[in-house]
Amino acid sequence: MALLVFGKPRRRPVQRVERVLVIRTDERVGNVLLTIPLLRALRRGLPGARIVFLHAASKRDLVEGLPYVDRLEPFEKRDFFRRPRRFLAQLSRLRRERFDVVIEAGHYHAFSLTAALLARAVRPRLVIGHDRGPARHFFDHPVPPPANVVQDVAVKLSLLSPLGIPEAGRELETPLARDEAARQRMRELLAAQGIDVDRLLVLNPGARMAIRRWDAARYGELAVRLAERFALVPVILWGPGEEALARAVVEASGGRAHLAPPTNLCELAALLSLARAFVTNDTGPMHLGVACGVPTVAVFLATDPERWGHPGARFVAVDLRGCEGDEVEAVLRAADQVFPRTGEGRELAG
Incomplete structure (x- = not known):
């Protein structure tokens, strides 16, 4: 035809x-x-x-x-x-x-x-x-x-x-990462919930496909251990249909983690651009976090990190396909490679 x-x-x-x-x-x-x-x-x-x-x-x-x-x-x-x-x-x-x-x-x-x-x-x-x-x-x-x-x-x-055109770098970017008005609104929204924006750790337990979602109990344990190791305040991200999953992570953390406010795409980018560290499954927000310049640890359960991961010093993939060891420890080791220590800052993407 x-x-x-x-x-x-x-x-x-x-x-x-x-x-x-x-x-x-x-x-x-x-x-x-x-x-x-x-x-x-x-x-x-x-x-x-x-x-x-x-x-x-x-x-x-x-x-x-x-x-x-x-x-x-x-x-x-x-x-x-x-x-x-x-x-x-x-x-x-x-x-x-x-x-x-x-x-x-x-x-x-x-x-x-x-x-x-x-x-x-x-x-x-x-x-x-x-x-x-x-x-x-x-x-x-x-x-x-x-x-x-x-x-x-x-x-x-x-x-x-x-x-016959050469590449010009493989870095992701988005103008949303530089929307200062949206960032200020997000600062105010988080501050109203009693969240220290300067110590923001975002965790994303959701994913469009269930096979890509790491266990909520492990995310809860990870939130506590990362908060202690890096002196950060964990906030649990959620999208449409994922609020119950995010609340399960908060519960698994013993209440140490906070539930993120609901976000649209612009607000999500603002939240990630403010974060000092980000843990996520292999899903859309993973790529958005990379584009916003936040140090990112990505958990891969069903897809190949060689294809869907990113090069660079701010991204580490944790391939848990067939993992028989302590999965939380594997993610913690990855966090040690890219997350800032107390007193270290981060640059805004772009």
């Missing part, structure tokens, strides 16, 4: 690039953040080009004010069925921009028909994307996936290869 509608992709040579569209349609926090190093490299490699980032509309706050793009293009998947006129108007507007290159930047392990159709429907000179599933029917330059496990950001940056 793709061949009939759009014609056969052709491996055209990449010539002068003046207009680029990057597409990332999925709505998960981490996936948007993992695309930012690609945008940064494009801006530095094509300083005179116009770069547009099409992203899930619900995650606009993560990238609003990002210096690497000329325009954000919020996208609602449901518009195709619920608001077809708005969808067609958006598609028409994108076509008029006459993009030289479209980069479909979804996961390399899972083909997105929505993103692939959108990439071709915009009618650029050429389309670049990961080679998976039926990608060769849509992309002019399908980029092969890695043969072995490779960090996800590094794989995303491989999409630059047809353009």
Whole structure:
């Protein structure tokens, strides 16, 4: 069907690039953040080009004010069925921009028909994307996936290869980490609960998938031992549907830990940007914590830290898959590597 509608992709040579569209349609926090190093490299490699980032509309706050793009293009998947006129108007507007290159930047392990159709429907000179599933029917330059496990950001940056652009660092970032007004509101909110903001330790026991959630009792024990070892005040994070889990951690800590206030995405970033230390499962807030610059220890129960972890001195992954020893001790040893000792400060991300 793709061949009939759009014609056969052709491996055209990449010539002068003046207009680029990057597409990332999925709505998960981490996936948007993992695309930012690609945008940064494009801006530095094509300083005179116009770069547009099409992203899930619900995650606009993560990238609003990002210096690497000329325009954000919020996208609602449901518009195709619920608001077809708005969808067609958006598609028409994108076509008029006459993009030289479209980069479909979804996961390399899972083909997105929505993103692939959108990439071709915009009618650029050429389309670049990961080679998976039926990608060769849509992309002019399908980029092969890695043969072995490779960090996800590094794989995303491989999409630059047809353009001959080098990477510009693999660090995550978000303008939300520098929203001082939101940070001040969070300071006041925490102070009203009697929480010392200067000694803030955030723990995130939740995750979208239950298989990624470390045991609440272990989180409770960890909260107490980290508080004692680093002179910090533990606060338990929770998202939609996770309040009972967070309260179980507070109870397991003997009341030593505090329940975090409810947060939206902006407030969550403000909370993490204020924290001196962060322990989390492998989930969206893990990537947000890294983007906010907080020293992070990440617990991996079901996924590979080689792919989903992050390089750098402020991040340590604890791989508990098949662990037969003391899991809390393993996390404590990781915390010793990155958490600041009493009297040490931390820099604000960005």
